[in-house]
Amino acid sequence: MVNFAVVKIRKVLTKSDIKRINSLKRKSKRNEYGLFVVEGVKIVQELMDSDFKIQQIFALQSELDQFKNAISVSEKDLGRITHLSNPNKVLALVEIPKMNKLDRPNETILVIDGVNDPGNLGTIIRTADWFGIKQIICSENSVDCYNSKVIMSTMGSIFRINISYQHLPSYLAKADLPIYGALLEGESIYQTEFSSPSIILMGSESHGISEELIPFIHHPVTIPGAGNTESLNLGVSTAIFCSEYYRQKSK
């Protein structure tokens, strides 16, 4: 957290702040600085309740009661640093946590093989949070979870879920939980009995689960339907898996 002494010295937004914050739109810069941006009153409040380390908060004068250690900025200056089309009163610079370890070996893990759309990943993180699944592993070619669009669409769930990026063939080869894979052919999800804990493996919308991961699947599972459309949105199919897993677990 920003300590009071620092705030006293640095009361203004500097040109170098502006440049640095704007550069964080790029993944390479986020990794270089080890920082990402969170915007909006509600989500920054959730951030403050989390274990994430906040480096700085910039807020409009009107919000300083809520964000006491924030650096006060004008609307114009907030417009200069925002990653949104409509800036939302407060912006926080947050440290990217060190490579998350899977510290809950006995809990269910959602594994996503190739999610490209930031909104989809955000929705998936929020859905996992809803159903109490606390760990997500994405393939290395997936969209970065510290992308502003992902952050916004998680609505704060990003601060409660342990997300890591891994080489999935190596990870799955070592995993010792039963692996349920979402495929177009498999047992109906409504007939499948999910073990808990388990690994739920979802493929990308355009390519499904990669060929090289298929041999690791113990239970091929499919979502039956009326047969009209070829695929479901990835956020939707993941939600149906999480919901059905939760339904069975909570029986």
Add this chain to the structure above:
Amino acid sequence: MVNFAVVKIRKVLTKSDIKRINSLKRKSKRNEYGLFVVEGVKIVQELMDSDFKIQQIFALQSELDQFKNAISVSEKDLGRITHLSNPNKVLALVEIPKMNKLDRPNETILVIDGVNDPGNLGTIIRTADWFGIKQIICSENSVDCYNSKVIMSTMGSIFRINISYQHLPSYLAKADLPIYGALLEGESIYQTEFSSPSIILMGSESHGISEELIPFIHHPVTIPGAGNTESLNLGVSTAIFCSEYYRQKSK
């Protein structure tokens, strides 16, 4: 469909075509002309298999084998008429169907009270199509389903689903199917026994189901969860309702 005689006469894209097609980005113009735009090889193929009336197709030279009656356009001209950031080889002008009647009185209807996000509506249409729900009614303040972003995210399902916009209090007052409403408080969706046919009523993400619609609900239903996050994405919660309805129906 475009008939051959017309194509012979009008082989080029005119300035007035360009102006008219661009104006269809606006709902008011879509309603004025009674037309909307569909773009992309795959979705235009699905369009051609549907009952929708196509007024014109514009396609790159390379695609004329597939779209025999299309007007040939250059990449530059396609760039002038596209509603997408990356034009996709073919663009069709399609007639908006006359106000859809609910012509399947004995089938389940999905009713959405206030969906604003085009991607969410597109996802909902696609999910309904997957689970064989053929009728969607949206409140009048919902996003227009002929918006390009909605069309794109339905991936063709828009041509198979009967969508209408109605004043929901009047509609629900006259409806004689059991109404299941998605609320934060209610019976768990996993305990609820869904009748078939029925009405599944979903509220907007930010405001839920409007106060004035609450008295029409026969069965308040909720999606239980771990209690961490306040809400689910509307596309996700609708999908979980459709999936659970389908699971029970197909038992």
